[in-house]
Amino acid sequence: MYRENVQPVEENIRAAVNAAGRKREEVCLIAVSKTKPLEAVLEAYGEGQRDFGENKAQEMTAKKELAPADIRWHFIGNLQKNKVKYVVGNACLIHSVSSLELAAEIERIAEKKNVIQPVLVEVNIAEEATKQGLAREDALELVKAIAGLPRLKLMGLMAIAPPVEEAEENRRYFREMRQLLQEINREGLYPVPLTELSMGMSGDYPVAIEEGATFVRIGTALFGARNYNIPVNE
Numbered sequence: 001m002y003r004e005n006v007q008p009v010e011e012n013i014r015a016a017v018n019a020a021g022r023k024r025e026e027v028c029l030i031a032v033s034k035t036k037p038l039e040a041v042l043e044a045y046g047e048g049q050r051d052f053g054e055n056k057a058q059e060m061t062a063k064k065e066l067a068p069a070d071i072r073w074h075f076i077g078n079l080q081k082n083k084v085k086y087v088v089g090n091a092c093l094i095h096s097v098s099s100l101e102l103a104a105e106i107e108r109i110a111e112k113k114n115v116i117q118p119v120l121v122e123v124n125i126a127e128e129a130t131k132q133g134l135a136r137e138d139a140l141e142l143v144k145a146i147a148g149l150p151r152l153k154l155m156g157l158m159a160i161a162p163p164v165e166e167a168e169e170n171r172r173y174f175r176e177m178r179q180l181l182q183e184i185n186r187e188g189l190y191p192v193p194l195t196e197l198s199m200g201m202s203g204d205y206p207v208a209i210e211e212g213a214t215f216v217r218i219g220t221a222l223f224g225a226r227n228y229n230i231p232v233n234e
């Protein structure tokens with residue numbers, strides 16, 4: 001299934017980078033394997049896929065233990081403070097830092113494990129009350145605060161755009177994300193320039209790439225629909 005599914009996704013990615021005058025290597029495809037069994041990960045791995053996304057701490061570490069060691073695991077879910085210990089040092093990138101308390105806990109655990117943890121700040125770009133992530137101004141404040149946490153390596157921003165019928169409807173949000181990243185860099189809110197934008201899912205990734213995404217997080221288009229009725233160990 002993965003082999004058939006990844007082909008059109010890869011074609012769409014290439015079309016989008018070409019349309020934007022970008023290079024394929026500038027965009028990392030994260031295969032979002034949450035709720036899917038290890039076999040799905042291994043099948044994708046066999047096709048050359050190395051970046052996988054999970055949104056539950058213990059599901060990620062359980063798969064990581066059994067999967068090939070050269071897989072890069074991205075943590076993309078809402079991270080509770082008591083789960084930070086599972087994720088720090090195991091995720092190549094935590095996409096979803098959305099409070100100073102969480103950042104401080106990541107700092108504490110990273111210190112304990114003697115690692116540097118790459119992170120993104122999650123922005124609630126559509127300002128949806130129900131969605132995680134920070135409003136623009138709060139995101140800027142958190143970026144400044146993270147500059148004071150030596151164990152965190154801030155790379156950029158992440159957003160989950162709203163579900164829409166037409167991907168085009170989300171273009172303005174993706175554009176706002178790029179502008180926010182530029183603003184952070186222009187104003188020097190972080191000591192080194194931020195380069196990463198994690199945005200775009202199955203329904204809208206070509207538009208996200210045209211607007212500057214460096215990570216797209218794709219689940220359904222690669223692995224098919226998810227069944228949340230199958231219990232997954234948390």
Ligand SMILES: *Cc1c(COP(=O)(O)O)cnc(C)c1O
Binds near residue numbers: 077201221
């Ligand atoms: C599940 C999930 C995705 C993938 O969504 P699809 O629509 O299945 O591609 C991407 N990002 C986050 C944060 C997710 O939780």
